[in-house]
Amino acid sequence: MNKEKKEEILKTPKGMHDILPEEGRWWDKVRKATEKVTEFYGFQKIETPILEQAVLFSRTVGEDTDIVQKEMYTVKTKSGDTLALRPEGTASICRAYLEHSLSKAAPMQKFWYEGPMFRYENPQAGRLRQFHQIGLEVLGGVADPMYDAQVIIAMYRLLEDLRIKNITLRINSIGCKVCRPAYKRQLQAYYKNNLKKLCGDCNKRYKDNPLRLLDCKNEKCQPYKEDAPNFFDKLCSSCSTHLKSVLEYMDELGVPYILDNQLVRGLDYYSKTVFEFYAEGENSWALGGGGRYDYLMEMLGGKATPAVGGAFGVERIVETMKSQGVSLPERTPKKVFIVHVGDLAKKKALKIIEELRHAGISVTEALSKDSLKAQLKAADKEGAAIALILGQKEIFEGNIIIRDLKNSLQESVPTERMVEEIKKRLK
Ligand SMILES: [Zn+2]
Numbered sequence: 001m002n003k004e005k006k007e008e009i010l011k012t013p014k015g016m017h018d019i020l021p022e023e024g025r026w027w028d029k030v031r032k033a034t035e036k037v038t039e040f041y042g043f044q045k046i047e048t049p050i051l052e053q054a055v056l057f058s059r060t061v062g063e064d065t066d067i068v069q070k071e072m073y074t075v076k077t078k079s080g081d082t083l084a085l086r087p088e089g090t091a092s093i094c095r096a097y098l099e100h101s102l103s104k105a106a107p108m109q110k111f112w113y114e115g116p117m118f119r120y121e122n123p124q125a126g127r128l129r130q131f132h133q134i135g136l137e138v139l140g141g142v143a144d145p146m147y148d149a150q151v152i153i154a155m156y157r158l159l160e161d162l163r164i165k166n167i168t169l170r171i172n173s174i175g176c177k178v179c180r181p182a183y184k185r186q187l188q189a190y191y192k193n194n195l196k197k198l199c200g201d202c203n204k205r206y207k208d209n210p211l212r213l214l215d216c217k218n219e220k221c222q223p224y225k226e227d228a229p230n231f232f233d234k235l236c237s238s239c240s241t242h243l244k245s246v247l248e249y250m251d252e253l254g255v256p257y258i259l260d261n262q263l264v265r266g267l268d269y270y271s272k273t274v275f276e277f278y279a280e281g282e283n284s285w286a287l288g289g290g291g292r293y294d295y296l297m298e299m300l301g302g303k304a305t306p307a308v309g310g311a312f313g314v315e316r317i318v319e320t321m322k323s324q325g326v327s328l329p330e331r332t333p334k335k336v337f338i339v340h341v342g343d344l345a346k347k348k349a350l351k352i353i354e355e356l357r358h359a360g361i362s363v364t365e366a367l368s369k370d371s372l373k374a375q376l377k378a379a380d381k382e383g384a385a386i387a388l389i390l391g392q393k394e395i396f397e398g399n400i401i402i403r404d405l406k407n408s409l410q411e412s413v414p415t416e417r418m419v420e421e422i423k424k425r426l427k
């Protein structure tokens with residue numbers, strides 16, 4: 001094999017990463033905290049395939065969005081279907097809700113999911129091609145602002161439980177079918193005379209998705225955003241009452257927020273409430289966000305179904321925890337360390353491990369090491385309470401040595417009493 005080829009093989013694709021065991025401990029922490037929060041707030045776990053019909057996303061996320069136009073990984077199957085590696089989670093959950101008629105079991109359902117998402121983007125800090133999300137969705141029932149509040153509060157509590165500090169929550173409303181078109185026209189009218197001064201993306205947005213003019217990060221476009229017409233003045237009474245009610249819940253719950261009239265999200269399916277979480281002072285990107293998406297089920301051919309949800313980027317959460325100095329829990333050391341002397345003892349060791357497993361005692365070993373000293377050192381490093389030492393002599397006598405690693409006292413006991421003696425010492 002030539003050198004270039006080998007270098008290529010031994011590299012993850014651009015924008016994709018391994019999660020090695022040490023890194024995985026952070027992910028475990030996030031996962032455990034998520035399980036606790038979702039359990040408390042009554043969200044049930046749901047899993048959907050990583051590949052879906054590509055049309056699922058073009059219909060819902062939006063034909064004109066960057067996600068669908070530029071960033072979606074599509075796969076042509078041998079039978080001619082066009083599938084996509086999911087770029088986000090919500091559309092799949094709605095597809096599952098409709099496909100399995102989940103509304104029949106109960107009109108309102110709460111789900112949570114986790115897993116990898118894929119977007120062909122330019123990788124940079126906080127932006128990967130394979131990234132992971134944790135999402136919460138409330139589907140069905142009525143379009144009650146209480147559910148918006150409940151999704152937000154569950155997400156907020158998760159960040160708190162992960163000891164993330166300086167959380168900023170930004171909330172906005174992007175209106176509905178009634179009030180949004182008029183606001184879009186007003187935005188277009190405002191931007192019309194300055195199109196030449198705006199970036200290329202904004203020129204496209206002006207035509208396809210004017211709300212996203214407010215979302216531009218390009219320096220050139222910033223001055224125009226400041227004086228852009230304010231949506232709050234244009235919300236219909238239903239949207240305005242809904243927003244007010246969500247904010248009242250936040251006040252009631254003592255969750256601080258910033259009302260940000262320029263917050264829009266990059267996906268077409270949102271309506272009314274949109275929100276984003278930041279960890280102020282760390283990185284410029286959002287840890288996550290979400291909103292209401294009352295029209296999404298209809299986009300998929302279902303009945304009009306109120307829904308609201310949100311998702312976090314796991315990589316971004318882990319990065320923030322690290323940069324804020326959040327600590328990981330101490331590892332729980334194994335209680336028993338098995339030490340072997342000689343080949344016969346090595347053979348017996350696996351059987352002893354099974355006996356301890358059966359008795360519910362945690363055990364580990366360094367069977368790859370032959371020297372007694374090296375094994376005792378490993379036992380010490382592990383922090384085990386007891387070393388079980390097994391040598392030729394013990395095997396012939398049907399004994400095993402139990403060594404208390406705290407005070408270095410040891411005793412030879414018959415193997416049939418081993419478990420009982422260990423339990424006595426571990427008390
Ligand atoms: Zn409205």
Ligand SMILES: [Zn+2]
Nearest residue numbers: 199202216221
């Ligand atoms: Zn721009």
